[in-house]
Amino acid sequence: MAAAAATKVTAAAAASAVFRSNKELTRLARSGQLAAARRLFDAMPLRNTVTYNAMLSALARHGRIDEARALFDGMPGRNTVSWNAMIAALSDHGRVADARSLFDRMPVRDEFSWTVMVSCYARGGDLELARDVLDRMPGDKCTACYNAMISGYAKNGRFDDAMKLLREMPAPDLVSWNSALAGLTQSGEMVRAVQFFDEMVKDMTSWNLMLAGFVRTGDLNAASSFFAKIESPNVISWVTLLNGYCRAGRIADARDLFDRMPERNVVAWNVMLDGYVHLSPIEEACKLFDEMPIKNSISWTTIISGLARAGKLQEAKDLLDKMSFNCVAAKTALMHGYLQRNMADDARRIFDGMEVHDTVCWNTMISGYVQCGILEEAMLLFQRMPNKDMVSWNTMIAGYAQDGQMHKAIGIFRRMNRRNTVSWNSVISGFVQNDRFVDALHHFMLMRRGTNRADWSTYASCLRACANLAVLHVGRQLHNLLVRSGHINDSFAGNALISTYAKCGRILEAKQIFDEMVYKDIVSWNALIDGYASNGQGTEAIAVFREMEANGVRPDEVTFVGILSACSHAGLIDEGLFFFYSMTKEYLLKPVAEHYACMVDLLGRAGKLNEAFELVQGMQIQPNAGVWGALLGACHMHKNHELAQLAAERLSELEPRKASNYVLLSNISAEAGKWDESEKARASIKEKGVNKPPGLAGST
DNA sequence: TATGCGTAGT
Numbered sequence: 036m037a038a039a040a041a042t043k044v045t046a047a048a049a050a051s052a053v054f055r056s057n058k059e060l061t062r063l064a065r066s067g068q069l070a071a072a073r074r075l076f077d078a079m080p081l082r083n084t085v086t087y088n089a090m091l092s093a094l095a096r097h098g099r100i101d102e103a104r105a106l107f108d109g110m111p112g113r114n115t116v117s118w119n120a121m122i123a124a125l126s127d128h129g130r131v132a133d134a135r136s137l138f139d140r141m142p143v144r145d146e147f148s149w150t151v152m153v154s155c156y157a158r159g160g161d162l163e164l165a166r167d168v169l170d171r172m173p174g175d176k177c178t179a180c181y182n183a184m185i186s187g188y189a190k191n192g193r194f195d196d197a198m199k200l201l202r203e204m205p206a207p208d209l210v211s212w213n214s215a216l217a218g219l220t221q222s223g224e225m226v227r228a229v230q231f232f233d234e235m236v237k238d239m240t241s242w243n244l245m246l247a248g249f250v251r252t253g254d255l256n257a258a259s260s261f262f263a264k265i266e267s268p269n270v271i272s273w274v275t276l277l278n279g280y281c282r283a284g285r286i287a288d289a290r291d292l293f294d295r296m297p298e299r300n301v302v303a304w305n306v307m308l309d310g311y312v313h314l315s316p317i318e319e320a321c322k323l324f325d326e327m328p329i330k331n332s333i334s335w336t337t338i339i340s341g342l343a344r345a346g347k348l349q350e351a352k353d354l355l356d357k358m359s360f361n362c363v364a365a366k367t368a369l370m371h372g373y374l375q376r377n378m379a380d381d382a383r384r385i386f387d388g389m390e391v392h393d394t395v396c397w398n399t400m401i402s403g404y405v406q407c408g409i410l411e412e413a414m415l416l417f418q419r420m421p422n423k424d425m426v427s428w429n430t431m432i433a434g435y436a437q438d439g440q441m442h443k444a445i446g447i448f449r450r451m452n453r454r455n456t457v458s459w460n461s462v463i464s465g466f467v468q469n470d471r472f473v474d475a476l477h478h479f480m481l482m483r484r485g486t487n488r489a490d491w492s493t494y495a496s497c498l499r500a501c502a503n504l505a506v507l508h509v510g511r512q513l514h515n516l517l518v519r520s521g522h523i524n525d526s527f528a529g530n531a532l533i534s535t536y537a538k539c540g541r542i543l544e545a546k547q548i549f550d551e552m553v554y555k556d557i558v559s560w561n562a563l564i565d566g567y568a569s570n571g572q573g574t575e576a577i578a579v580f581r582e583m584e585a586n587g588v589r590p591d592e593v594t595f596v597g598i599l600s601a602c603s604h605a606g607l608i609d610e611g612l613f614f615f616y617s618m619t620k621e622y623l624l625k626p627v628a629e630h631y632a633c634m635v636d637l638l639g640r641a642g643k644l645n646e647a648f649e650l651v652q653g654m655q656i657q658p659n660a661g662v663w664g665a666l667l668g669a670c671h672m673h674k675n676h677e678l679a680q681l682a683a684e685r686l687s688e689l690e691p692r693k694a695s696n697y698v699l700l701s702n703i704s705a706e707a708g709k710w711d712e713s714e715k716a717r718a719s720i721k722e723k724g725v726n727k728p729p730g731l732a733g734s735t
Numbered sequence: 736t737a738t739g740c741g742t743a744g745t
Binding site: 053054055056057058059060061062064083084085086087088089090091092114115116117118119120121122123124145146147148149150151152153154177178179180181182183184185186208209210211212213214215216217220238239240241242243244246247269270271272273274275276277278300301302303304305306308309331332333334336337340364368 | 736737738739740741742743744745
């Protein structure tokens with residue numbers, strides 16, 4: 036009897052111990068302390084299903100999706116919550132097919148399961164499949180499930196479907212109304228939002244959604260007058276407007292609002308701090324940081340990254356050393372600062388000194404090595420990285436592609452189990468950057484056979500390939516696809532289309548695209564000017580330039596490259612000299628090598644070789660291959676062997692691996708009767724293992 | 736004590 040009672044007591048004590056540990060485990064997981072959660076989990080002598088479920092969602096929250104899956108597969112007793120949590124985790128990371136496979140295999144489905152699956156498809160943009168799941172849900176469908184579907188419709192721009200379902204569902208709640216509203220406000224559809232807001236059942240979230248909508252569209256006047264109408268704004272309302280002022284660069288208004296806030300939580304302080312970091316001298320931000328009564332890891336990360344961006348790396352490091360708790364994000368911010376300034380070794384010391392690294396930290400170090408051109412180290416880290424995400428893979432692909440090592444880029448791309456749009460874009464733009472235009476278009480074709488959808492970046496790269504190949508019919512097909520995919524109003528895509536039509540000699544169509552564009556930016560104007568320039572229509576290019584000025588768009592360095600090359604192509608020497616003068620004196624732009632190359636070309640074509648050479652000698656920056664190339668071309672044209680030889684020598688110093696430079700030098704020497712030097716130039720092609728020009732490297 | 740649908744900050 037006594038023994039049985041004792042066992043009962045021990046069992047009850049054990050159960051309550053598990054209960055307490057589970058609670059602590061959940062708390063740790065929710066406050067982002069994954070390492071501590073894992074230590075507790077490992078140390079627990081007894082675990083129940085709740086323990087496993089808590090650990091599973093902790094892993095999922097930190098993106099450790101594969102570890103979560105391993106835990107799920109190995110756990111002793113799975114209940115419906117375990118299945119739901121695992122499906123939600125897969126859904127959060129875009130692994131729609133895996134989520135569906137589990138959903139189909141799970142023994143018992145509750146309303147959570149159906150909601151997760153609807154939300155999974157809806158967030159991935161697959162609204163028909165989401166609706167199919169909702170329709171197949173047996174019995175009375177829960178409100179959350181309807182809400183997930185409404186949110187999906189609304190966020191994907193299908194407002195009419197969202198409204199229809201909202202009217203049809205039996206018991207809409209505040210979340211239903213707000214889901215529909217959120218779709219409108221987050222798409223910038225503020226006219227419809229205002230109308231809908233008038234009619235709907237509202238709570239504070241609805242008011243805040245509207246406020247955020249005005250802020251997002253940049254209409255700060257509407258936002259502040261709307262804010263004035265909120266009866267008792269909560270902290271979120273205040274912070275939303277505060278953030279709006281900061282985003283609009285209105286730091287004084289932001290500070291004024293901040294000072295009027297009845298209560299300031301840590302988010303409010305962080306928004307204000309971030310405003311100072313981006314809009315004021317860093318000392319202002321530091322002052323506010325010292326005043327902050329409450330700080331969290333985001334505050335520390337914000338100030339440290341601000342200091343790092345301002346180049347105050349020592350101050351950032353000192354501050355980091357003062358931190359009493361471990362913050363991976365703050366350390367990553369400092370690492371990033373070092374890497375931006377090519378101080379890879381300092382960054383690496385921080386990295387090596389950290390006991391835990393999250394995915395962002397690994398990716399920062401890897402992409403930093405890539406940016407510093409240290410690809411071997413990037414690759415070593417990539418190989419050591421335990422939980423590579425899409426960013427890690429894509430960084431390595433883009434890194435090798437930019438370095439001209441397309442075979443390695445493609446090798447990594449082929450090893451990926453799953454790819455996203457960025458993976459394809461990295462490969463396609465890599466081919467374009469390496470002048471392998473046919474390969475770029477071929478991969479676009481392969482991409483279209485799969486499930487990843489092309490975005491503006493894909494189209495921009497492919498259009499550049501078309502422009503370079505001057506394949507007008509492919510350009511037109513891409514134009515059609517752009518219209519059908521809804522990306523046609525992206526200024527990026529429009530700009531690429533202008534260049535493509537212009538490079539294919541269809542300047543009228545380029546002009547038409549330009550005229551139809553809803554959002555013209557500086558790049559659009561530059562593309563059109565450049566288009567006229569490359570078609571030899573200098574006068575038209577100048578006319579566009581004047582129109583641009585009249586529209587209050589301030590020309591930039593790229594504009595002047597276009598306008599100067601227009602002048603040089605059209606032989607407009609006086610105009611070219613005038614624009615070069617205007618650029619430096621009126622617009623106070625510093626000429627870069629490309630501008631000098633245009634000017635050398637301009638003067639050179641007109642036979643003013645000495646003036647061109649004087650310009651080169653007077654350059655504030657090192658002349659690059661383009662400048663010497665332009666001079667060489669002009670010398671060749673006007674048969675100035677001496678100057679040609681000088682230019683060719685400089686050129687071969689700058690581009691020692693480009694065969695055409697040696698061929699030119701050899702020919703020039705031969706023409707001048709200097710046979711020895713001609714022979715020497717030819718010999719160096721073999722000696723230096725000179726590559727074929729990249730244009731010939733790809734497919735034929 | 737673990738899982739789903741709507742609002743603020745890196």
